[in-house]
Amino acid sequence: MINVTNPVIIDQEYCPWNQCSKQTPSKVKISKVSFNNIRGTSTTKEGMILVCSSGVPCEEVKLANINLRFQGTPATATCKNIKPQVFGNVPICTP
Template sequence: MNFEDVTMVRVRNPIIIDQEYCPWNTCNKKIPSKIKISKVSFKNIHGTTKAEEGVVLICSSGVPFDGVELSNIDLKFNGKPAKAVCSNVKPIIKGNAPTCEPYKPLPS
């Protein structure tokens, strides 16, 4: 799956894949997702975000992402480069793109 040449304007979650998403707290967080995500690219994505984290990649500990590429990502939060946070993935970085910081989940 490829996302390419996209302009974001004050978007809350410009780039997000979250395998721990659980909208009604009915999930067992001790059991990781068994869905394998691979070969996803985000190229030439630019614009502004409402959140400090413009890139959020939270992957399953059971089947981590494979072949995720970030290339030429230029997202701004309050005029500064937006951050990228990641868990269980090491994206391939090409060109200008933020380096992933460790994802820190909110306390339950």
């Protein structure tokens, strides 16, 4: 990937134009997702966003060998309501 805005993303709090309520969590279950061997550059410091529903957290999400950079430094990762399985080099998730 080269200069991608959101290289790795799951966002169950997405609410375009404030037309929904973030008070009510998504009821969609996300599971058995893999992100493998992803490398490149992000146009934002936050290269990986994994924000899952508080009502039905993501399960069985595997992250393996993810190397994303932002302006020459490692991109950051935000994770919420998820406990990913990590293999190899992957950005450290912060809540």
